[in-house]
Amino acid sequence: MEHPDLDTTVIDARLAAAKEASYLLARATTAEKDAALERIAGLLRDRTAEIIAANALDLATGRESGLSTGLLDRLALDERRIGALADAVLEVIALTDPIGETVSGRSLPNGVRIDQVRVPLGVVGAIYEARPNVTIDIAVLALKSGNAVVLRGGSAAEQTNRVLVGVLRDALGAAGLPADGVQTVDDFGRAGARHLMQARDYVDVLIPRGSAGLIRAVVDEAKVPVIETGAGVVHMFLDESAREDWAVELVHNAKTQRPSVCNALETLLVHRAAAPRLLPAVLDRLEASGVTIHADERVRTLRPEALPVTDEDWATEHMSLDLSVGIVDSIDDALAHIRRYSTKHTESIVTNDLGNAERFLNEVDAAAVMVNASTRFTDGAEFGFGAEVGISTQKLHARGPMGLPELTSTKWIVRGAGHVRA
Amino acid sequence: MEHPDLDTTVIDARLAAAKEASYLLARATTAEKDAALERIAGLLRDRTAEIIAANALDLATGRESGLSTGLLDRLALDERRIGALADAVLEVIALTDPIGETVSGRSLPNGVRIDQVRVPLGVVGAIYEARPNVTIDIAVLALKSGNAVVLRGGSAAEQTNRVLVGVLRDALGAAGLPADGVQTVDDFGRAGARHLMQARDYVDVLIPRGSAGLIRAVVDEAKVPVIETGAGVVHMFLDESAREDWAVELVHNAKTQRPSVCNALETLLVHRAAAPRLLPAVLDRLEASGVTIHADERVRTLRPEALPVTDEDWATEHMSLDLSVGIVDSIDDALAHIRRYSTKHTESIVTNDLGNAERFLNEVDAAAVMVNASTRFTDGAEFGFGAEVGISTQKLHARGPMGLPELTSTKWIVRGAGHVRA
CATH class of the missing domain: 3.40.309.10 (Aldehyde Dehydrogenase; Chain A, domain 2)
Known part of the structure; x- marks a missing residue:
């Protein structure tokens, strides 16, 4: 697949749009976000034929370029797999929305009230291999936890992912949430991935999902903070x-x-x-x-x-x-x-x-x-998290199976009545 | 100050020693760690003359090289300031040791018991400016939370820090804990700092403390995960x-x-x-x-x-x-x-x-x-944390004033009775 030279104006405009959308998604109610997820599940079923047609193009290209049968199998979508993807989206609706949870709180001796509440991370960058189900999976988990997401899937799945990103964006729009909350840099190839990894002004965290090689490459190149979901010896x-x-x-x-x-x-x-x-x-x-x-x-x-x-x-x-x-x-x-x-x-x-x-x-x-x-x-479902973002092998932020709360940060809400510091 | 060319064998040996020591510090009891802190406070007082003499060398060099009066003031230690430093160490003894706390836990439906417990991060790298009090401050907070620490202070404080690192290491040894839990790369100059920032095999987290410029430089150069303690507009x-x-x-x-x-x-x-x-x-x-x-x-x-x-x-x-x-x-x-x-x-x-x-x-x-x-x-002491590692302006791991728990990670302890996954 040929890619145009990287036009950082275009890619930065997308990242900026994701950032703007993230502010709206951060304030979306659970009901609004769940309605968008329901739309995503519905559109996946409605547009199954279109998804399969795009997937057939990717599979044909993959066969020509000698992709292994294992990789072709991970790339392939059929009606049953798309149905399973839609079902998995509906399961995320049932999960508790972590946003707004008060993690800790107290009144200071002077009467100032402080509360630490869960907020979205903002913009989550996802870098993964040619598995189109990850496109839906990571986007849905990010959206449920109030984040915008910028996707970079393996280039072998580019046609499929283009349609899936369309499904995600259309569903957001139909549910009254900003379509710009889902972006892709797939059409910029490796240069787009590299730009995404450097975009500290727009992207709050990068989550690489895939082989040890992919994760190492992201950790080595990224300036944006990375949550390492690592290999297991x-x-x-x-x-x-x-x-x-x-x-x-x-x-x-x-x-x-x-x-x-x-x-x-x-x-x-x-x-x-x-x-x-x-x-x-x-x-x-x-x-x-x-x-x-x-x-x-x-x-x-x-x-x-x-x-x-x-x-x-x-x-x-x-x-x-x-x-x-x-x-x-x-x-x-x-x-x-x-x-x-x-x-x-x-x-x-x-x-x-x-x-x-x-x-x-x-x-x-x-x-x-x-x-x-x-x-x-060691698994999010076995641990009772309902869904799993990945298994973190790093020590900062999250360690072990990550659920929705691991896609959040916190902020301190401080309420005074004219209180000054002595 | 002239520095030798970077000998990565020597510097890696120190980092490896810090890593080894971190395993022992992770298992140290609160009483053992508190005894080491008490020794640190005692040695600061006992060796006040030596510290002041070394500090006088740094001040003389600083004056020669035209350091501003503000920077010279931040660099200067006298008997009163050293006493205050020792008092601050004693205050950390009174803080709750976060290690071993059970953060969450449950029995899974099949009877497997899972508990998420607080553990040290491991090896904390600290990069800061020519303020010798930070040497004691960050090392003591890291040690109380069971971490080893590798220090890189501003070169203008090199003589002072050399003595302070000696105090820290001697105190650990006298308390029966590994002296190698405190290391410095000050004697390798900028090359040492750069090496520390890349040392993912040995260092679990970097904490830069100081100006916006220093923090930006660390964020830009580091491969080790950074906790950004940022500027406030x-x-x-x-x-x-x-x-x-x-x-x-x-x-x-x-x-x-x-x-x-x-x-x-x-x-x-x-x-x-x-x-x-x-x-x-x-x-x-x-x-x-x-x-x-x-x-x-x-x-x-x-x-x-x-x-x-x-x-x-x-x-x-x-x-x-x-x-x-x-x-x-x-x-x-x-x-x-x-x-x-x-x-x-x-x-x-x-x-x-x-x-x-x-x-x-x-x-x-x-x-x-x-x-x-x-x-x-917005301050660790005001928020009731007792001591403050810094104020994080990033969203991963920690946000806002950081206390001792922010110098920890968790691990999952899983207890079964021959349980297999169905």
Whole structure:
């Protein structure tokens, strides 16, 4: 797809329009925002044929340019998928609107009243890959929390996203809210994405969603603050006292229940003293589900046919049915391994030893730290948030699964009666 | 002061040592951290002579290089100031330790228990100007909240800071905590500061403290997430219905009570219909306190001897006894002016009209928005936080006065009994 040279006048006009719209969206009532979401769901169904036609163009271009079948599948929309997208929009309507919530408040000794209330972030920039469902998903979450949104999807989905952005804008307008609350910079290609990442005057936060490579590129290039939703090199440690039945099922569930997501298990560490007791059943269960074991030398004495694990494996988020497995001498060695290779997403211990459970929970530095639970639980829906913006692996602003409140800021409302400072 | 070429091996070793120390500090009990703070206060008093001697070297260099008397005053330490610094350290001991607080928690429907608990950020990088008190101040707040800290003070305070960093490290060691929890990169000059700003592997957050120029430079250069503690172009709007006595006292207090700080008033806007009634008394009271008025054309019809205000004035944080004053036709014009020039720190309306008060509170986008109160109240101590890390003017993580909780993150603790995801 050819893109025009970047005309910063045009792109800045869009960003400025998003900023202006953000002030109106910030004051929209919950009912007004919900009405817009209902319109979005309705228009997605009404314009299904148009969306599918645009998507067919993207798919054809993708096939020509040799996109993998996996990527083509993520790009593809059909009637069923569009229906599911519309249903997901309706589910967001049911969520509590975080805007206006009083987070804290008190009267100062002099009688001045201070209240910290939730307000939208303002303009949210979203940078993601060629998955058109993300266009609807992130825009709807941003709008429900009173934000304007500027979208930059993968160029392979450009035709589809153009129609979807039209749906979003039309729905806002039809609901009496500013259509300019949804903008795209897709038609400016990479230069547009770069401009978006620098636009501190207009954009309040950037949320990259996608591969580790995309997120790293955004973090490296952005001047706008970024919420990093990161990769998961997720570990499970089977301690000396781990129950065999739990160990077998927890490892199996964490690795195989959905291997392509960030909370799936990538590395299994087993205490030396428990390895002969636990590993045969654990590995049998995994292999029966088609998992490829990448084993260290000590594991290979028990399972000689396993592939040897490499140092690169320990640091890799496979997102496939591959698992790195190692034996460690102690919980200290397990903690040291995790500290070295963890991406600080989710780490879990299986143990019956209270002291070791508490040590692991206290000492491991990650968004979620677990005892005797599958790492697959680190998830907005499982945590009861209803919808998930992503899973933050950074420490500022939000950590772990992010719901609607994580798309907000606060401001202090101060009410006096002529109060001056002494 | 000559600096060696940057040896990244040496500087990275310090950052890595800070990271290692941060794991130990994260697990330190409140009693252990408070004991270290007590040692810091004690050593400040014990080594007062040494500190003053080092400070004399900095002052001599500063005088030679033509540092202004204002900067020299901010750089200077004497016995009284060191005593006050030690007292301030003791006050931090009395603050509630935020670490370990359960922020939220619940049992999921399947019985899995999730708790969101406060943990330290890890390693805090502080970049500030030649004010040696900031060295102690920021380090003590970081340590109380379980963080390690890497300091980069203004080079004009290098000798003083070297001794103060020694005090901090010795106190940590004497209290049984890792001395490496306090590091400096002062001896690497600007190259050290630049390296610190890029060190995402070691540093979790950067806090710049100082002038707008310093903060902008850090925001522009940093790859590490920054908490922006920004400048305040602070407005007050006298609405048509404003009480004269409140208007006079609020404007006077906001402008003159401490003009050199970020929550001091910089621009006064007055409703056209109220100007003849309010402005004479308001301006008389200001001028009696030595305030220089920079007035727009309409104000100058009432006060012809006032200086004309420039467009640059409207955008300037004077931090002096200068005030820009303008007349607006309506609250809408006041809101538009504020939206254009606000740095989103603190904005205040003086009014008796409930509708206009609510409009102002809702529509102005700033860390603190006030009705009938002096802008000088935007302050950690006034808000009851005990100590203040700075006043955040950004929307992510923290907004407004930051206390100890703003130097923390959270992590999710998940406890199951062999729970797998269905």
